[in-house]
Amino acid sequence: MSNSGDKTPPHVALLPSSGMGHLTPFLRLAATLAGRGVTVTLITICPTVSAAESHHLSQFLSSLPQIHPLEFQIQPLDPTTTTSNDPFFLHFEAISRSAHLLTPLLSSSSFSALVTDISLASAFSPIASNLNLPNHILFTSSASMLAFCAYFSTQFSTITTTTTTATINLPDVFDIPGLPPLPKSSIPPPLLDPAHLFTTQFIKNGLAVLKSTSIIINTFDEFEPYSLTTMNEGKLDSGMPQVFAIGPLDQCEFEKGTPLSWLDLHPDESVVYVSFGSRTALSEEQIKELGVGLEKSGCRFLWVVKSKVVDREEEVEELERIIGEGFIGRNKEKGLVVMDWVDQGKILGHKSVGGFVSHCGWNSMTEAAWYGVPVLAWPQAGDQRINAGVVGRGGLGIWMEKWGWKGEEKGVVKGEEIGEIVRKFMGNLDLKVGAKRVREGARKAVESGGSSDKGLREVVEMWKRG
Known part of the structure; x- marks a missing residue:
């Protein structure tokens, strides 16, 4: 044949x-x-x-x-x-x-x-x-x-x-x-x-x-x-x-859509992009704590919230209820929260984005490598811890190993800790240099x-x- x-x-x-x-x-x-x-x-x-x-x-x-x-x-x-x-x-x-x-x-x-x-x-x-x-x-x-x-x-x-x-x-x-x-x-x-x-x-x-x-x-x-x-x-x-x-x-x-105009409002490398992929749904308690952490970090953020594993499940929750009443209003100047599908490549390639909090799905990691965006690895399931190890060894970012993953007894990571880590992550110049080095290798390959x-x-x- x-x-x-x-x-x-x-x-x-x-x-x-x-x-x-x-x-x-x-x-x-x-x-x-x-x-x-x-x-x-x-x-x-x-x-x-x-x-x-x-x-x-x-x-x-x-x-x-x-x-x-x-x-x-x-x-x-x-x-x-x-x-x-x-x-x-x-x-x-x-x-x-x-x-x-x-x-x-x-x-x-x-x-x-x-x-x-x-x-x-x-x-x-x-x-x-x-x-x-x-x-x-x-x-x-x-x-x-x-x-x-x-x-x-x-x-x-x-x-x-x-x-x-x-x-x-x-x-x-x-x-x-x-x-x-x-x-x-x-x-x-x-x-x-x-x-x-x-x-x-x-x-x-x-x-x-x-x-x-x-x-x-x-x-x-x-x-x-x-x-x-x-x-x-x-x-x-x-x-x-x-x-x-x-x-x-x-x-x-067809994947290369129009980037979110909201990103144009912010300085270079000042926004942390937060997404846990197409099938990773955090618990509502962890989602609320993540919101607390992003707010306490003082960083600008673009946050994709996913509360269901399969997108055909009816979304009956109101966004405000999931992330906490008043959150969007308090953070409207520095944060954007979405529940829709986004063009991740356009986001990672935007000059205002300077960090990526990710579950370490492999497609996301290759995109981060291509655009040279540092990754704060928070794996949740499957192959993601092994991929997070690649991120650390390859110079693309850091892995918060102590945070555990979905279903473990370590419990919910509190907002105060998330906020402190995100703030340090976004200010880490060595990570930015390492990620740009990975980008050069990806382009050369x-x-x-x-x-x-x-x-x-x-x-x-x-x-x-x-």
């Missing part, structure tokens, strides 16, 4: 998963590949979990008519057959269980390769193999998280997941080649439970990654040199396929002849050869 001859551009099918954190890098990769002459088919999962995904897909396909959509209607999932109530984990599972339905769709065209989301790797690798189709994995997090994923999956692949009473005897510290010692407290909490749906998916997908044709990742050599080198030299696992760093992937044109440019060229040439 592969193309032959140098004159025929490779035709690649991209299979994203659910959630904006997974969809966004696929859309950016699709646009990047199309710009390099690759014929791209984007497999669109129907239905999506969130309205944001549907909206972005529609905008993307309208703005790039050269990219071919291929609708993949998945079967509904009986939630009683799983061990999770997380809407995204359930959607991963629904897509995976519908894998057999993709075979006729892929057979309808001559593809050079399939690029599959990491969360779907184990289910769709056999489909690609049966069609003699090279299967490449797009890993939607950091290289450090990829190293952990491969290591954990091979070390704990024999974990039984058939009982809800079993526990995993994990070491207090993981010694993973290419990473500093990784404490157990930094790994995604569901991995402590062998019966958790996420654990099952994580291990199966990690093992499938090792059998893939190659791994594509949205990072760059200058930001994560040790993890990338360790994996590509076979020091992590001798069977590890080649890892191609191709980032930071640029925003699509994607320039012609840069490390990420070379990585992407190698991938496209591989597809051309068939």
Whole structure:
């Protein structure tokens, strides 16, 4: 099913998963590949979990008519057959269980390769193999998280997941080649439970990654040199396929909206941007304390408040009730609070923004790196503590490790402490210098002849050869 001859551009099918954190890098990769002459088919999962995904897909396909959509209607999932109530984990599972339905769709065209989301790797690798189709994995997090994923999956692949009473005897510290010692407290909490749906998916997908044709990742050599080198030299696992760093992937044109005019009113690097991503909802108590902290910091701020995990859930709370009565009025001169979707790239690229309080979702971190905005890392779940470690080691920012994350017993971080840390963070000149250095590395990586440019060229040439 592969193309032959140098004159025929490779035709690649991209299979994203659910959630904006997974969809966004696929859309950016699709646009990047199309710009390099690759014929791209984007497999669109129907239905999506969130309205944001549907909206972005529609905008993307309208703005790039050269990219071919291929609708993949998945079967509904009986939630009683799983061990999770997380809407995204359930959607991963629904897509995976519908894998057999993709075979006729892929057979309808001559593809050079399939690029599959990491969360779907184990289910769709056999489909690609049966069609003699090279299967490449797009890993939607950091290289450090990829190293952990491969290591954990091979070390704990024999974990039984058939009982809800079993526990995993994990070491207090993981010694993973290419990473500093990784404490157990930094790994995604569901991995402590062998019966958790996420654990099952994580291990199966990690093992499938090792059998893939190659791994594509949205990072760059200058930001994560040790993890990338360790994996590509076979020091992590001798069977590890080649890892191609191709980032930071640029925003699509439709994402590049008009920046908030409010930002124009403030001095350079004076505004702290606060956002915890598309699916991280803080507790109402923590939201109120965060508001107290921003007010006490004395800093100008742009704060994106999210109180629901999925944006299709009806927003019945009034903004004032969530963040505290009178907050908006008291801070109208120096603060802006929004609940709508914002153009994060435009915000981070605005000259008035001088800091980013973030959960450390990987798309957010690559955007911060691209614009050279220092990060105050406050990870909440999943891969975010490992990503926060990358932020600290890479010189992009600092991680408040003692603040804990969602669901831990450390409790709510009080506003007084948040305010003090934010004030010091925004005044830290060394952090600003470090972040600008990361920005220079990011720009250099994607320039012609840069490390990420070379990585992407190698991938496209591989597809051309068939």
